[in-house]
Amino acid sequence: MSQQSWNTALYEEQHAFVWQYGESLLKLLAPKAGERIVDLGCGTGQLTAKIAESGAFVQGIDSSLAMISTAKSNYIDINFAVADGRNFHVEEPLDAVFSNAVLHWIKEPDAVINCVEKALKPGGRFVAEFGGKGNVGAIARALLSVLSEFGLKEPESLNPWYFPSIGEYALLLENHGFDVGYAVLFDRPTPLEGGSAGMVNWIEMFAGGFLSGLSPFVRSGAIDRVEECLRPALYRDGNWSADYRRIRVVAVKK
Numbered sequence: 001m002s003q004q005s006w007n008t009a010l011y012e013e014q015h016a017f018v019w020q021y022g023e024s025l026l027k028l029l030a031p032k033a034g035e036r037i038v039d040l041g042c043g044t045g046q047l048t049a050k051i052a053e054s055g056a057f058v059q060g061i062d063s064s065l066a067m068i069s070t071a072k073s074n075y076i077d078i079n080f081a082v083a084d085g086r087n088f089h090v091e092e093p094l095d096a097v098f099s100n101a102v103l104h105w106i107k108e109p110d111a112v113i114n115c116v117e118k119a120l121k122p123g124g125r126f127v128a129e130f131g132g133k134g135n136v137g138a139i140a141r142a143l144l145s146v147l148s149e150f151g152l153k154e155p156e157s158l159n160p161w162y163f164p165s166i167g168e169y170a171l172l173l174e175n176h177g178f179d180v181g182y183a184v185l186f187d188r189p190t191p192l193e194g195g196s197a198g199m200v201n202w203i204e205m206f207a208g209g210f211l212s213g214l215s216p217f218v219r220s221g222a223i224d225r226v227e228e229c230l231r232p233a234l235y236r237d238g239n240w241s242a243d244y245r246r247i248r249v250v251a252v253k254k
Contacts, residue, residue, distance in 0.1 A: 021188070022047050022100035022129060028182070028250050029127040031056040035095040038119065040085050040112075040128075041102025045071030045078065051098065052078055061088055086111035093121035097128075104131035107162045109169070113176045120253040126178065132185045132247035133165040139203075139242060142229040143210045146222050152213075160209035166247060178251035188244045198240035199227050 026047065031037055033055025039048040042060030044067055051058045052075075061083035062068050071080045085099075085106050097116045106112055116126050140159070147155035164172075170180045192198030203211075203223055211219045234241050 021190070023050065025098075025100055025127065025129050025248065026050055028248065029096060029098050029125075031058075031096065031098075036090075036092060037096045037098060038088075038090065038094055040088070040097055040099040040116070041105075042071060042080065043067050043101075045075045045080060047098070047100055048078055048080070049075045056095075059090075061085075086115060088115055088119070090119045094119050094124055095121065096125045099126075099128040099130070101130060103128055104135065104161050104163055109162060109164065109172055110176075113172055113178075117176045117178065117253055122253055124253045126173070126249070126251045126253070129246055129248045131161060131163045132245050133163050133168075135161070135163045135245040136243055137245070138230060138233055139207070139226075142226045143203075143207060146225045146229065147210060149225065150214075150218065150222055155210065158210045158212070160207075163245075164247070169247060169249065173249065173251045177254050179254060180249060180251045182248070182250040184248050186246055186248075188246050190242045190244045192240045192242055194240075195238055196240075199230060199234070199242075202240070202242060 031051050031054035035056040037051055037056045037058045039060040042048045042062050045060055048058055048060035059079040060071055061081050063084045065082050068080050068082050086108050144155050166183045166185050170183050173180050192202050194201045
């Protein structure tokens with residue numbers, strides 16, 4: 001849902017964990033036949049298709065035209081549309097809004113929650129997982145440190161992510177008229193595909209916002225330096241992992 005451009009081929013080939021880990025979130029959603037559900041930030045559509053298998057009427061939305069184009073190619077019988085999580089609209093009230101690995105890309109959480117609340121019918125549920133406080137902490141610290149080494153002033157201003165605590169996010173939900181029935185923050189170290197290239201692939205895919213102002217030569221040097229900083233903690237036996245921490249919430253509209 002971010003404004004960055006997405007390489008959907010690399011996303012599907014090297015980062016399938018994004019939706020594979022999200023499959024267990026579907027158990028919290030528990031979609032039923034006939035329900036109206038939106039998959040907010042559907043990416044290339046894998047979890048949208050899983051929801052559709054329940055018999056629910058599901059629409060996948062994403063702000064990335066590239067993601068939606070690939071989703072439409074992957075699942076021609078499912079309704080996908082380009083839409084922004086901060087201002088999407090639905091024709092009829094929804095039974096549920098589902099969102100996996102998306103909300104940390106949107107720095108205006110109030111706008112998203114307000115939009116979700118308006119889209120749901122009373123008693124409708126919001127089921128989401130995204131990066132929580134401390135998510136990819138080691139990676140973010142290394143990026144900020146290296147950018148400072150390379151002479152960038154205020155590199156934190158380049159941070160594309162929003163990683164709230166449970167208390168912070170639950171309060172936002174309650175302020176918008178939700179009952180928060182379930183909220184958990186947990187560590188989920190995540191192995192990366194690609195062997196020794198795993199961290200470079202991850203940074204190129206997900207942390208490009210930090211590096212957007214650098215020339216290709218400086219960018220390459222910065223990524224090499226970030227790898228060097230992270231190797232002792234996140235590289236084992238020829239493979240990289242990312243230090244993920246996730247929030248899961250289930251909230252019901254009053």
